[in-house]
Amino acid sequence: MIKNLIKKFLKLAGYEIRKIPSKINQSITDQARIDEAILTINYLRDKDLKYLSDAKLLELDLLPKLGLHNNWINQAPDEFYPFMGHGLYLWQYPNQFSKYLVHLSQFKIDTYLEIGVNQGGSFIMTTEYLKRFNKLKYAIAVDIKSFPIITEYRNMNPLVNYMLVDTRSAAFKELIKNHPGFDLVLIDGDHTEEGCRNDFEIIKDKANIFVLHDIVDDFLPGVRKVWNEIKGSYADEYVFFEYTDQYESAKRKYGSTRLGIGMAIRKSFLNVKM
Numbered sequence: 001m002i003k004n005l006i007k008k009f010l011k012l013a014g015y016e017i018r019k020i021p022s023k024i025n026q027s028i029t030d031q032a033r034i035d036e037a038i039l040t041i042n043y044l045r046d047k048d049l050k051y052l053s054d055a056k057l058l059e060l061d062l063l064p065k066l067g068l069h070n071n072w073i074n075q076a077p078d079e080f081y082p083f084m085g086h087g088l089y090l091w092q093y094p095n096q097f098s099k100y101l102v103h104l105s106q107f108k109i110d111t112y113l114e115i116g117v118n119q120g121g122s123f124i125m126t127t128e129y130l131k132r133f134n135k136l137k138y139a140i141a142v143d144i145k146s147f148p149i150i151t152e153y154r155n156m157n158p159l160v161n162y163m164l165v166d167t168r169s170a171a172f173k174e175l176i177k178n179h180p181g182f183d184l185v186l187i188d189g190d191h192t193e194e195g196c197r198n199d200f201e202i203i204k205d206k207a208n209i210f211v212l213h214d215i216v217d218d219f220l221p222g223v224r225k226v227w228n229e230i231k232g233s234y235a236d237e238y239v240f241f242e243y244t245d246q247y248e249s250a251k252r253k254y255g256s257t258r259l260g261i262g263m264a265i266r267k268s269f270l271n272v273k274m
């Protein structure tokens with residue numbers, strides 16, 4: 001009875017009431033998931049450069065079709081439900097990631113490092129995307145946990161290296177210290193303030209472009225804090241760009257701001273264009 005009254009009230013107040021699907025693709029096996037992801041990668045490989053350069057097409061067509069992660073289903077815009085728990089398991093808002101990718105397509109990016117790849121969503125998409133616009137030499141995926149789809153992707157793309165390592169370890173620090181540097185680094189691993197700062201400190205002298213994910217996420221205040229500090233301290237060295245568009249339906253329903261991509265481009269790299 002009370003539930004019905006609340007429902008009526010919410011409806012009158014303009015809130016759409018829809019049942020959140022609680023079981024999206026949970027029974028899918030690792031192999032079925034890999035098979036689906038490979039089909040998705042092939043679908044992406046069929047797209048031409050004109051299509052891939054159009055942020056609106058990426059946002060409304062390609063990225064949802066490539067499949068979204070279902071980890072944040074309880075906070076997702078309703079229109080995402082059919083795409084969640086499928087394909088590449090992208091952990092990104094299409095309205096943010098599309099604009100970020102198209103911006104990246106303008107630069108000469110030969111080397112890519114992603115810290116925190118999970119099911120491979122943004123790593124596979126970014127690697128495939130950069131490969132189409134650049135002579136990508138290699139892409140390195142780093143995660144503390146092993147995900148079969150990344151192993152499979154490494155087998156089908158010789159440019160890919162997969163490292164199972166904790167970025168807080170001395171081994172990772174040493175590895176990056178001895179590395180000549182990357183054109184692009186995405187930091188999307190440990191989202192605590194300490195974890196995010198640790199990753200930034202390790203890569204800061206080794207990246208022409210570095211990117212933080214979740215810079216406006218209400219659930220991840222540590223990343224927001226680190227990003228704002230960086231903007232305050234490194235304005236002489238970098239130009240900053242932010243992709244933080246929200247989905248009004250989700251914002252109205254849950255009242256929170258989610259994800260957000262912060263990109264810093266070294267001033268000396270701004271003219272290294274395609």
Ligand SMILES: C[S@@+](CC[C@H](N)C(=O)[O-])C[C@H]1O[C@@H](n2cnc3c(N)ncnc32)[C@H](O)[C@@H]1O
Nearest residue numbers: 091116117118121122143144166167188189190
């Ligand atoms: C939010 S997910 C990454 C999502 C992915 N970048 C995407 O957009 O699809 C965060 C990942 O970071 C990894 N991670 C967390 N702490 C880490 C650490 N200290 N070192 C390496 N990976 C870490 C987790 O295992 C998890 O898979």
